[in-house]
Amino acid sequence: MHGLTPMAKAGARFVSLEGVALRYGGEGGGTLAVSGLNLAIGKGEFAAVVGPSGCGKSTLMKLVTGLATPSAGAVIVAGAEVSGPLKIVGMAFQNPTLLPWRTTLDNVLLPLEIVAPYKATFRREREKHVARARALLATVGLAGFEEKYPWQLSGGMQQRASLCRALIHEPALLMLDEPFAALDAFTREELWSVLQALWMERRFTCILVTHDLREAVYLADTVHVMSARPGRVIETRRVDLPRPRDLARSFAPEFVEIVHALRDRIAEARASSC
């Protein structure tokens, strides 16, 4: 059933979507956001999903995290079919969605006040969690900003804090929905390195939805190209560049070649929809 998409070879399969369709707005009518969507992502793999705008990339996020239920097909994560919101997920979006009444540190701690194993003991073990949050903030370069409020931070710093919030409960799966899209080019590339370092250290499974092909190729082990709506994966491309990848390499011919190939594929997908 994965005939359309060559399987990634990294580790055991962690996320798989099999013949998934999702229709918004009722039976018959409404919009078919994705259809015949097949996708397989190995454990500890960094996957990027790219495609023309409106191809259902964000729908894919909702399906994998269990926030949306497929109209057809199955979504399987960690060996079990997804039937409700998953609790092993960290999420970050283009909008950092930090809480303005909490300090950066307290924003990062938020998931621990809510998510299952930590919630019960959060008050008792607060010291330990605070130390962990501070360490995590330090690894993304936010040491010294723990007591600042989000609105006192720059956009890039807010996005770093948002990444920390997504990772503090050590989720097995990190879902990123265009997290760097609103940042300037320099900050964006800086955060690619931050994210790559975090991933290399922790090896969570990561799904990154992005419009930016350089970002996808820089960060991901596999890049999945989606078609225009109704979205499905029309190509999966492995990126076998060595890690840690540095920015200078993103201008090397083998890197650029992958970017161009992906770009052509998306152009085709766009054209076929018109």
Next chain:
Amino acid sequence: MLSPRAQAAIMPWLVVAGLFLLWELLVVAARLPPFVLPAPTTVFAALAEFSGPIAHHALHTLGTTLAGFALSVAGGVALGVAVGSSAAAYRALFPVLIGFNSIPKVAIVPVLIIWFGIGAVPAIITACLISFFPITVNVATGIATLEPELRDVLRSLGATRTDILRKVGLPRAAPYFFASLKVAITLAFVGSIISETVGSNEGVGYLMIQASSRFQIPLVFAALVVVAAMGIAMYFLFAILERRMTFWATRGVDPAYAAGG
């Protein structure tokens, strides 16, 4: 030269003083008799002369207003949370709330007096009824406008409805809530005084009705000045509270000085 901050602080007093001066000049120039429009000096003379009874009635009104206001805060927040956190409750309750808010409260007071007799109870209830609507609407708005991404983050952490309400909904609604308190407290004064004018033995409303029936117009105005002063005092009390509780909503910039600074 005064600092911009001091200027901003002194401006409201200058405006009030200017208004009184204009008023005084108008009365003197047009030779208006005190039973048509008393001059501010006459009003303040009445205020001094009747300070005892005015204080007594003003404190009574303050008491009923605050009691009604406290009820409306409790009820308004509860209703706002219900309406804001559930689309079904919103659809079910909102038309009724709007209908209810459209009823002139003065029309209800006689009914309240039949039910509860002359006294403080109708005033408290009227103050509550007139002031809960802005609180409800604001709290509901604050809770209902939660960003969808944030809701996704929380749901994917397994947050219960109560978690979402406690960690995000209520803090998020706080600026809306405090803004509404400033409106609601002034409305509560209107409510209790309306009720007192229709039927009461005590309170500023009663005092004014009594005074005007005896053509003591300066006393009526003295009572009005006291009501306005109480309204302003309460407004600023809640403005200070708002600033302390929700400084983050204005990003630490004091809105009272932001424009002038």
